[in-house]
Amino acid sequence: MARAATTSDVFNAIAEPQRRQILVLLRSGERPVNELADELGMTQPGASKHLRVLREVGLVRDRKEGKQRVYGLDARKLRPVHEWAGGFERFWNASFDRLDAYVQSLKHAGRKESR
Amino acid sequence: MARAATTSDVFNAIAEPQRRQILVLLRSGERPVNELADELGMTQPGASKHLRVLREVGLVRDRKEGKQRVYGLDARKLRPVHEWAGGFERFWNASFDRLDAYVQSLKHAGRKESR
DNA sequence: TTGACACATTCCCATATAGGAATATGATGT
DNA sequence: ACATCATATTCCTATATGGGAATGTGTCAA
Structure with missing residues (x-):
């Protein structure tokens, strides 16, 4: 069975170091994906994937802004x-x-x- | 790469619900493996495996007591x-x-x- | 030594990733 | 419609589990 889905358990979602970094970074403000990827030195698809997990567990929210998608922190689940x-x-x-x-x-x- | 080893990162170690249960249970006192397995409804090998992970990340300590091995909490890493x-x-x-x-x-x- | 008990470990399997590469989707400007 | 930028998604792969079953190891008693 391996483990409960990362998308259903916050503990599991934050077990990934890069996802924790994302959350920490978002404390200083919302950010579009690419900016986030740059600042953390990860690829765009990589960032998108992590953000998806974080979004599905409810740790971040996203908002469209032009062609960008801005991600913001929603720390309540923490x-x-x-x-x-x-x-x-x-x-x-x-x-x-x-x-x-x-x-x-x-x-x-x-x-x-x-x- | 899948993920960092559960044995090297506390966040990852506690991502497993059953391991969290073990830690909570150990708050009320040390316990030998079988007792712990019984109280949490898991098999003995199952308990041993989780305890090993917890021991390797430093969240529990073990002590021999006769033929039993008593596990106790070491919450500092939390x-x-x-x-x-x-x-x-x-x-x-x-x-x-x-x-x-x-x-x-x-x-x-x-x-x-x-x- | 033998037997019984308490654990730990090993094998094997199904599954859930994380990551890279390539591609699809969406919105914007021309 | 078309090119472009910003993201998301899909495909594929190597790997790290968690769990069950069987077995190994260590300790104690007779």
Whole structure:
């Protein structure tokens, strides 16, 4: 089965480094495809393909402007990502020894023994 | 080229839903492979494979305990993900109309014209 | 040593890409 | 209608999975 489609899961869509670059670049403003491709050093078809994926998952919007197609950021779908990762915040804030202690406390507090 | 190895990029490693589930589950405590597989309804080899990926990117650690191998969370690598997504916070906080305005202001403020 | 248990690994397969090359589509100016 | 510019799409290929089945490896107990 390989993996869920990149076009249906934001986590998967942003797994591609170049697509993350595109999103970052778009923070500083909308851009037509070619400009975007130039700035990121990718081919035009390459940019178009990535943009299509980003559009289908809803991370960018596009708008026609003359013969150009201007792409803009729609970061709302990134919020779940931020929150998901944020759910682990207390784990990276604690030092590792403390982390172990914390984990142990949870373990003994409310679960069946495992050793 | 298909994509960068899942074992070298955290974003790619967490692109797999089941691996995210594993990480979430491990927040409540360390677990041996079988227990983890049971709780998530996956086969043992399946769990082992995902755990291997997570271990190679550094998201989990393992420790031998008798004949079991206990896996624990190491969420530090998730911090960059949280921060990356957080870099878009102002974009999802603003309403869309405001967003456009903001984007336009940036555009006119410091870049070469494009229309 | 033998057997049982807990995992890890290997094989094999179907599928989903990413990328390059070539081509199709669309809008604009003449 | 025609040439041109800006994009999108299609074709093809090499590769990276994820999953199932079978098997290998390591540890502990008797």
